[in-house]
Amino acid sequence: MRRIRCREEVCIGCRLCEVWCQVEHSKSKEIINAFLRETAFPRVRVEERGPISISLQCRHCEEPNCVHACISGALYRDLETCVVKHDASKCVGCWSCVLACPYDAIIRDDAHNRVLKCDLCEGREEPICVEKCPNDALIVEAYDAL
Amino acid sequence: MEGEEEKKWMKSYLLPEFIIERNEDRCIKCKVCERQCAFETHRYDEELDRMFSNEESCVGCQRCAVFCPTNALTVKPNQSAYRPNYSWTGERISDLTKQAETGAVLLTGSGNDRPYPIYWEHLLLNASQVTNPSIDPLREPMELRTFLGRKPDMLEAELMDDGEVRISTEMPPNVMVKTPILFSALSYGAISYQAFKSLAMAASEYGTLFNTGEGGLPKDLRKEYGKNAIVQCASGRFGVDLEYLNCSAAVEIKIGQGAKPGIGGHLPGEKVSCLIAETRMIPAGTDALSPAPQHDIYSIEDLSALIYALKEATNYEKPVSVKIAAVHNSAAIASGMVRAGADIIALDGLRGGTGAAPKMIRDNVGIPIELAISSVDERLREEGIRNRCSILAAGGMRCSADVVKAIALGADAVYIGTAALIAMGCTLCQKCYTGKCNWGICTQDPYLAKRINPDIASRRLTNLLRAWSMEIKEMLGGMGINAIESLRGNRDHLRGVGLQEWELEVLGVKGAGE
Known part of the structure; x- marks a missing residue:
């Protein structure tokens, strides 16, 4: 079971994780197109206060509040991979999950009336934010599922 | 200042760099x-959804x-x-303008960037052809291990009853490095804890030494990295205690620095964080002032007293190095230092770097390291005391060929400072003194x-050491030499090009074709 962890002591708050997340979750997957010609959003956010910064994305909780809060069944926990997934076709944009998430890791996509969240870059061997972090602050962490 | 009116804003006439x-x-x-x-x-x-740049503040760090x-x-x-002017270059005009606007000494960082001759570029290496075989370092053993410290004047051996031969001469303490490349003195305080630790990690990983500089060695690094540290005892005596001296591989007395011979140091109080204060043993937030001279050294005899005090404190188990800036009479000074008891002579040349120095000093004081190495080596050989010390050369080693040339001129090993910083990310923007290093090296801003x-940084440094060491082996092999020891002071492997008679003489090398 995997999730991304940020090592605060080397996170430099450059926000390149946000940039590349947005690219990876765009249609073109090309950076200039993704930013200038598409509307895509990153699913990771950097929290910053003074010199302390931390890149925060879905923790893929073992008991996910967001899944419990979801009124439409769009959010679910994949029993095999333990990844908390989001089925955008079912999302009704009620923002219940946004309120329920203790990490503020679910992002509102007002334009499409749905939420966005980290999917650990399905299909990629390593999530793009981990690969592109210039200071090796992001690591994929394995943990034992309940 | 008395009578000084409140300073008014002044339009700057400087062009963006x-x-x-x-x-x-x-x-x-x-x-x-x-x-x-x-x-x-x-x-x-x-509002405009656009990025703008204020070029006046750009330092070009990339x-x-x-x-x-x-x-x-x-x-x-x-x-x-x-307007082009050979005498009044753009740099001279802007420096003067800066001073007219600030009334201050020009400060700078890094090493001398003036176009003084770089003798490395005028020295060429030899290679074996026909009459002596070259060696392939990938197929045959090649020795880069170097022992730093005093070597005995003669070796006495005894034949034991069981037929074994035992060396009966007491060997002075020596420290072994796996490659003749050490990291220069970069103090914690001048550079960040992270950069300092990176150097320690890389030195430990590769089997060489780093130098603590004058800022002490943080307590949490002593156990793991002390054995790879040359600990400095400089004019400010920051962070010197028994544990500091004894956890090290060697002790170094810093007399001078190539970037600013004759000048002390000044770490502004705002950089003195709690950990730096603890390491340097001064109150947090106070300026760390290193006097220009060591106030207890005014003669060779005084130097000897400090060398032996440090040897006494370390139970004669560690070589003691004395570091001086390469200046006009280096050879005579070095001779005195060896006679005073120094086991290692560290020479820091004209192009050595610094975190902060007055620009006039950095750019105009000292002599090129190449000339200093050869003159010191020559003098010590003439006096028959070369074996009593190792020579560490610093200041301007930019590539492995420079290291090979330095050793052929007479050094035992070299210190790299600027090269190591570049490996960590430094781009030589020379703004070290501002404390705002964008690369996170020369700053205390968390x-x-x-x-x-x-x-990452230690990996980059280790890679650099590995790459240079491989190249050194290649060059040695080409010369038909299989141990770095055989290259030391072997000036026959060097030839000068584009040099005048006096330069060839000081370097002790023949001209190319001779």
């Missing part, structure tokens, strides 16, 4: 450049250009120039210092 070109077609307004620049050069305008994910930025020297991840 750098011009920033932003390719608007590529700029995605991600603001990475804005965040990466501690000099606040880039700015995002929300951090923004390297981090821009779309390569939208080009930072290049400002081409607009004053936001900037985090930019050095010791795991």
Whole structure:
């Protein structure tokens, strides 16, 4: 079971994780197109206060509040991979999950009336934010599922 | 100052040093450049949804250009120039303008960038052809291990009853490095904890030494990295205690520094954090002042007293190095140092770096390291005392060929400072003295210092040591030599090009073709 962890002591708050997340979750997957010609959003956010910064994305909780809060069944926990997934076709944009998430890791996509969240870059061997972090602050962490 | 009126704002007549070109077609307004620049050069305008750059504050460190994910930025020297004038160059005019506006000593960082002759470029190496075989270091053993410290004047051996031969001469303490490349003195305080630790980690990983500089060795690093540390005892005596001296591989008395011979140091109070204060044993937030001289050394006899005090404190188990800036009478001074008991002579040349120095001193004082190595080596050989010390050369070693040439001129090993910083990310923007190093090296700002991840930086440093060591082996092999020891002072393997008679004489090398 995997999730991304940020090592605060080397996170430099450059926000390149946000940039590349947005690219990876765009249609073109090309950076200039993704930013200038598409509307895509990153699913990771950097929290910053003074010199302390931390890149925060879905923790893929073992008991996910967001899944419990979801009124439409769009959010679910994949029993095999333990990844908390989001089925955008079912999302009704009620923002219940946004309120329920203790990490503020679910992002509102007002334009499409749905939420966005980290999917650990399905299909990629390593999530793009981990690969592109210039200071090796992001690591994929394995943990034992309940 | 008495009678001084409140300073009025003055329009600066300086031209921006750098011009920033932003390719608007590529700029995605991600603001990475804005965040990466501690000099606040880039700015995002929300209303216009555009990035703007304030070129006056750009130092040309290239951090923004390297981090821009779309390569939208080009930072290049400002081409607009004053009327060409051989005497009044642009740099002279802008330096003078700066002083007219500030009334202050010009400060700078890094090493001398003036076009003094670089003798490495005028020395060529030999290679074996026909009459002696060259050696392939990938197939045959090649020895780079170097022992630093005093060697005995003669060796006495005894034949034991069981037929074994035992060396009966007492061997002075020596320290072994796996490659003749050590990291120069870069103090914690001048550089960030992260950069300091990176050097320690790389030295330990590769089997060489790093130098603590004058800022002491943080307690948490002593156990793990002390055995790879040359601990410095400088004029400020910061952080010197018994544990500091004894956890080390060697002790170094710092008399001078190549970048600023004759000048002390000044670490401003705002950089003296709690950990630096603890390490340096001074109150937090106070200026750390290193006097220009060691106030207890006014003669060779005084130096001897300190050398033996340190030997006494370390139970004669560690070689004691004395570091001086390469100046006009280095050879005579070095001879005195060896006779005073120094086991290692560290020579820091004209192009040695610094975190802060007055520009006039950095650019005009000292002599090139190449000439200093050869004259010191020659003098010590003439006097028959070369074996009593190792020579460590510092200041301007830019590549492995420079290291090979330094050793052929007579050094035992070299210190690299600037090269190591470049390996960690430094781009020689020379703004070390501002404390705003965008690469996280020469700063105590926690936001900037985090930019050095010791795991990455130490890997980069280890890679550098590995690459240079391999190249040194290749060059040695080409010369038909299989141990770095055989190269030391072997000037027959060097020939000079484009040098005058006196330069060849000081270097002790023949001209090419001779």
